[in-house]
Amino acid sequence: MNFVKRAGTCLRVRKSRTAALLGIFVVICTLLLGGFLLRSAAARQEADAQRSIGVDVTVKTKALTAELADRLGGKPPVTRYNPLLPITADAQGFKPLTSQLPKPGSSRDGAKDQPPLAVNGVRDSDMLLPFSYGSTKITSGRGVTPKDAGDRVAVIEERLAKKNGLKVGDTLTVRSADGKRSIPVKIVGIFQDPMQDPTQWTPRNELPGNTLYVPIGVAQQLGGAGKLDEAVFKIGSPEQAEQLHAEAKRLLGSSDFTFQVNDKAYKDQVGPIKRVGAFAGMIVWVIALAGALILGLIVMLQMRERRRELGVLLSMGEKKRKLIGQHLVEVAAMCLPAVAVAALAGQLAGPALGDALLTPAQRQTSTQHPDAEVGAPVVRIEPADVGKVAGIGLGIGLVATAIPGIGILRLHPRSILTDSE
Structure with missing residues (x-):
């Protein structure tokens, strides 16, 4: 058988x-x-x-420009990136917040000695740590996105919006610190900063309510220097950080730069x-x-x-x-x-x-x-x-x-x- x-x-x-x-x-x-x-x-x-989630890598160097950040952001393994260009600017046609406390050593407020607005040129505001970790929240509208490149838009803090009766869709005008350029921007979002107003006198551009986020091109038009404060790049895993570091070294040359990997969330x-x-x-x-x-x-x-x-x-x-x-x-x-x-x-x-x-x-x-x-x-x-x-x-x-x-x-x-x- x-x-x-x-x-x-x-x-x-x-x-x-x-x-x-x-x-x-x-x-x-x-x-x-x-x-x-x-x-x-x-x-x-x-x-x-x-x-x-990915892993955030922060690059800081005096040689970093928006153009170099764009080139590095286009390299693998980067999936998202956000350069940061902070400047100060004046307000035109609306009132910034002011400290209600007297300036030490003077009976005058003295806040007019410097521009009152802290303007941050960004590419993707969602990548900023306060927004990504949820401490700062968009309460109306949206944040700045890569699609806003070339547009004149802004995201403002709700205290500034409340004082001036502003809402999403309104337009406000921001003037450069030297007074030579005025740029109207459309409000696309309003955010809430959890930081309370300081209990002592503070310059107006350091008050949390006077912070604005705009596309990096708008910040450059307002007189922002060509050098960035920093750029944050999102990669898939910590193992890819070495590859990005090699690309950053190649683009930035032999100049010293800070390369910080934040993989806690990952x-x-x-x-x-x-x-x-x-x-x-x-x-x-x-x-x-x-x-x-x-x-x-x-x-x-x-x-x-x-x-x-x-x-x-x-x-x-x-x-x-x-x-x-x-x-x-x-x-x-x-x-x-x-x-x-x-x-x-x-x-x-x-x-x-x-x-x-x-x-x-x-x-x-x-x-x-x-x-x-x-x-x-x-x-x-x-x-x-x-x-x-x-x-x-x-x-x-x-x-x-x-x-x-x-x-x-x-x-x-x-x-x-x-x-x-």
């Missing part, structure tokens, strides 16, 4: 043993698939975190996700090794119980490799339906598994970094994951059959039948 047909007959005759073997395979395949699903979900969420978010992914990978290895051991013991016990059957087949001229092949077919025949059952179980229990292990890390980050727009964990069954489970399951079956099968190669029909009597 063909050994494949013989394997099928043995599975039908020994129904209880077949059911036990199938049950063990179902457990092994389900746990393996759970590990793969969790690891894949963690990898997807980690990639999402890299895109939405580590807070990605760290827990990586730990979950590592845990899932460990599950896969532990289940694979434990499954091979358990199945190996079961197959070995079954072979011992079937020694007489093996002896009869060998005495009839059956080759030893076909006997091993028969046991391999029996084990493999249980693997395929077990994978199907595991896939069904994973489809039903996968979302709950992801919510239990990955959602807590996401909630932690949402509390610490409100701007982190990381999607909910998505646990879904991919054909590749099912294929991996099937491959590992068959591999476990092969190992569990091959190791005990070594004993078959050393057996002789007469010794088997004699010992079995």
Whole structure:
């Protein structure tokens, strides 16, 4: 009889043993698939975190200009960047805030000695730390975005807006510190700075309510020097900082520059996700090794119980490799339906598994970094994951059959039948 047909007959005759073997395979395949699903979900969420959070790198140097910042911002691995050009300017047609406290050593306010407005030329205001960490919030409208390059727009503090009755859509005029240029800007957003007004006299351009954010081109038109105060670049992961540092050194030449990597938000978010992914990978290895051991013991016990059957087949001229092949077919025949059952179980229990292990890390980050727009964990069954489970399951079956099968190669029909009597 063909050994494949013989394997099928043995599975039908020994129904209880077949059911036990199938049950063990179902457990092994389900746990393996759970590990793969969790690891894949963690990898997807980690990639999402890299895109939405990333790592901020701050570059400061006297040689840094808007043009150099644009060139460096266009290099990989930069995904977003924001140069900062701070200047002071005068107000035209509206009233800046003033300190209500007397200036030390003088009965006069004296605030008119310097321009009252602190104007910050930016490319992407959302990348500024006060905005990205949520301490400073847009209460109306929006912030400055890269699309505003070349436009005359502004984002103002709500205290300045309230004093002058300004709202989103209104226009105000900002005059350069030397009084030679006046630029009308359209208000596209109003923000709230949590910093309270100082309890002692403070120059008007240092009052939090007199802060404006404009596109960097507007700041340059108002007399801003060509040199930037700093530029912040967002990259995907801390490992990419070295690549950006090399690009910065190439563009900025041999001049000294400060290169600061701020990866706290990235580590807070990605760290827990990586730990979950590592845990899932460990599950896969532990289940694979434990499954091979358990199945190996079961197959070995079954072979011992079937020694007489093996002896009869060998005495009839059956080759030893076909006997091993028969046991391999029996084990493999249980693997395929077990994978199907595991896939069904994973489809039903996968979302709950992801919510239990990955959602807590996401909630932690949402509390610490409100701007982190990381999607909910998505646990879904991919054909590749099912294929991996099937491959590992068959591999476990092969190992569990091959190791005990070594004993078959050393057996002789007469010794088997004699010992079995």
